[in-house]
Amino acid sequence: MSVSAPLTLQKQKHLKYWLRCLRTCLPTDYTTTDLNRLTLGFFCIAALDLLGCLQTETTEGDRAGWINWIYKNQLPTGGFRGSPATELGGGEGGSEWDPPIVPASFFALVALVSLGDDLERVRKRGLLELLPKVQREDGSFGEWLGGDGQIIGGSDMRFVYCAVAIRWILRGREGEGMLEGIEDIDVEGVVRFIKSAESYEHGISDKAFGEAHAGLTYCAIGALALLGRLHPTSDGLSTHANILRWLTSRQVPSQAHDELKDEEYESRVANGTEQEITAGATITCGxxxxxxxxxxxxxxxxxTDTCYSFWVCGSLDMMKKLHLIDFNSNRRFLLEKTQHFIGGFAKLPVPGTPPDILHSFMGLASLALMREEGLNRLDPTLCISMQAKERLVNMGWWRDATV
Amino acid sequence: MNPTPLYSYASDPAWADLLPLPQDDGQYPLAQIAYTEEYTEAMSYLRAIMAKNEHSPRVLQVTAHIIEMNPAHYTIWVYRAKTLFALSATGEVQLGRELEFLNDLALRHQKNYQIWNHRQTVVEAIAAAAAPAEQEQLVREEKEFMNRMFEQDGKNYHVWSYRQWLVRRFEAWDGELSFVSALLERDVRNNSAWNHRFFVVFGGGGMDARQQGEGEVVEEVVEREIAFIEDAVFIAPQNASAWNYLRGVLKKVHRPLSSVESMCLGYAPLDNPDKITSSHALDLLADIYAEKREEHGKAVKALELLAAKFDPIRANYWNYRVGLVKASV
Known part of the structure; x- marks a missing residue:
């Protein structure tokens, strides 16, 4: 079997894809993500930033417009709604059904930073005061606060990460804020919760006895990193050796049948002849x-799935162990198996799978961690470009916060 | 091109008192979506009724309608739950009907997580008002429905998470071990099922834990688990799930890895590399030999075989481990 020269990053096509996402309506299929529009918006902005095109391909007017739009979704009490779809015109008091959302607030902040905003208009006190209110006894966080003060949303490592990241961004590196007198979150509780969610496989799950999952593991490691607790002697993980085995084990060679659609996979692999099964398991080596x-x-x-190229590589990069994976085959998986000819990345290496915003960003992000030529470098912990992070930590109010 | 919806709130007298609240996307909106007219209209009425904080039967209508189009709408689920409970308190609604609604939705929206979160809230409320026999019936039906979900996807994270909650909440450990054994018989590589097995055996409150009180696991249970793993590994030596489970069990009961050395050598005879059938056995042997200084040579050999031949995709990792062994002297 002859193998052609590896494909390269089709930068112009990715650029076109992202500009289209920013400037035209997303297809109706995105209706199921309607309540997460700040998240989608962040991916669009951050992708252009990684491509190094945010300043060149958009105008100052565009960026100011997007910044204003994000602030339009800030609530009077602090924090951001996930989408204009929940705006109820509640006035200053807000409305029980138009609450600030923890993940949306995180994505709003990182999108603003990526766009060059100085976060001066962020109602920092209100947002920081929300965090301990959405933290549970067991250290975990909910997604939002119900009208009766009830913490809403499943026990979920994603909310833990977002809450801790908001705190890091708004309070500064040491967690000692410029904003005096604001109740802090229970940091030891967070660490305890993360520890309890480490499974027997030594990946992190949603809670004690859940199944180890790379996305949740990324969130847990990111939270520990932002709390300054990701080092072998003081972190919430059993040992780094254990989690490194689990993380590196996530990289798996592509097999021929990975490219089959579900129904075909079923018929040929699950119920196929011995010959079909063997052919399906073929791995091509260099x-x-x-x-x-x-x-x-x-x-x-x-x-395998495009987004895990980021969740795993990002986790390893935070642990300073990214070099333990095989760069070349991950790069080729992304560029030759899931990069789409119209730009963007598909979720799966199945021909005909369209690109989508989440996976298109994750594909770029994984490549950026591996220092792909033509991409800006990515900060694995906040998931924004290193330039954007530099801007954040050099903002006057942020620097002062760390004193 | 969507066909004109058959139903419209604007022409329904039951909604005539409400002024729809349109969405204001503002200037320079990010991630604008090409909504259908049907979704746009329903959402306008939802916002209007939410702004009034109404909890009436028509709330169930508009929320069900939107959930069908966007099950990941998070505030709508909580609003619906509040309305359901208000209506159930006055006898206008039967909570059991909500589970039927959710069954149908869950089967069609496999990846959705809000459905399961909501289901937990509803089941909790039903159970609070149920006699013990009714609770048992409820748990039985929940398990039956999850089995239908697992037929479509035996690794659905939300369903497994829900199952653990249910089992714990209702002390419904009976039958879990045979359930999970049957799933593993069907697919020995189903890691979610292995994980559930760990929960059932060691998760506290289960049959196994109850036999010997707090904290300790009876010898018999450990032997049973190891025998189960041995069978699974025999069928599929290269199945990481079974080997990870083995490590998990040994650690949990404080047995040394070296207690399974001979089993590992069966799948990874170091002195006869041609007969090696499992990279995971090699990995375990490397850990066993790394513990004793005089056996470091064997640990390095196992790791080098992994890097060169049996798992070259992780060559960097295996070489890093070689470095750790050598540095530990």
Whole structure:
């Protein structure tokens, strides 16, 4: 089997894809993400930033317009709604059904920073005061606060990460704020919760006894990193050796049947002849004997998926161990198996899968961590470009906060 | 091109008193979506009724309608739950009907997580008002429905998470071990099922834990688990799930890794590399030999075999481990 030269990053096509996402309506299929429009908006902005095109391909007027739009979704009490879809015209008091959302508030902040905003208009006190109110006894966080003070949203490592990241951004590196007298979150509780969610496989799950999952593991490691607790002697993980085994095990060589659609996979692999099964399991190796393509899965014995190339690589990068994966085969998996010819990345290496915003960003982000030529470098912890993070930590109020 | 919706709130007298609240996307909106007219109209009426904080039967209508189009709308679920409970308190609504609504939705929206969160709230409310026998019936039906979900996807994270909650909440441990054994018989690589097995055996409150009181696991249970793993590994030596479970069990009961050395050598005879059938056995042997200084040579050999031949995609990682072994002298 002849293997052609590896594809390169189709930068112009990605640029076009992202500009289209920013400037025209997303297809109706995105209706199921309607309540997460600040999240989608962040991905669009941050992707252009990674491509190094945010300043050149958009005008100052565009960026100021987007910044204003994000602030339009800030609530009078502090924090951001996830989408204009929940705006009820509640006035200063707000409305029970138009609450600030923890993940949306995180994505709003990082989108603003990426756009060059100085966060001066962020109602910092209100947002910081929300955080301890949405933290539970067990250290975990909810997604928002109900009208009766009830913490809403499943126990979920994603909310833990977002809450801790908001705190880091608004209070400064040491967690000792310029904003005096604001109740802090229970940091030890967070660490305890993360520890309790480490499974017997030594990945992190949603809660004690849940299944280890790479996305949740990223959130847990990110939260520990932002709390300054990601080092072998004081962190919430059993040992780094254990989690490194689990993380590096997520990289798996592409097999021929990975490219089959679900129904075909069922008929040929699950119920196929011995010959079909063997053919499906074929792995193509290069001259060095290593598999040519190897992306990442999110759980043991699951299929590879573009987003896990980021969740796993980001986790390893925060642990300063990204060099333990095989760069070449991850790069080829992304560029040759999921990069789409119209730009963007598809979720799965199945031909015909369209690109989508989440996976298109994650594909770029994974490549950026591996220092792909033509991309800006990515800060693995906040998931924004290193330039954007530099701007944040050099803002006057932020620097003062760390004194 | 969407066909004109058959139903419209604007022409329904039941909604005539409400002034729809349109969405204001403002200037320079990010991630604007091409909503259908149907979604746009329903959302305008939802906002209007939410702004009034009304909890009436028509709330169930508009929320069900929107959930069908966007099950990931998070505030709508809580609003619906509040309305359901208000109406159930006055006898206008039966909570059991909500589970039927959710069954149908969950089967069609496999990846959605809000559905399961809501289900937990509803089941909790039903159980609070139920006699013990009714609770048992409820749990039985919940398990039956989850089995239908698992037929479509045996690794659905939300369903497994929900199952753990249910089992714990209602002390419904009976039958879990045989349930999970049957799933593993069907697919020995189903890592979610292995994970559930760990929960059932070691998660506290289960049969196994109750036999010997707090904290300790009876010898018999450990032997049973190891025998189960041995069978699973025999069928599929390269199945990481079974090997990870083995490590998990040994750690939980404080047995040394070296207690399974001979089993590992069966799948990874270091002196006869041609006969090696499992990279995971090699990995375990490397850990076993790394513990004893005089056996470091064997640990390095296992790791080098992994890097060169049996798991080259992780060559960097195996070489890093070689470095750790050598540095530990």
């Amino acid at each position: 001259v060095d004997g290593k598999p040519l393509w190897a992306g990442f899965n999110g759980r043991c014995n699951k299929k």
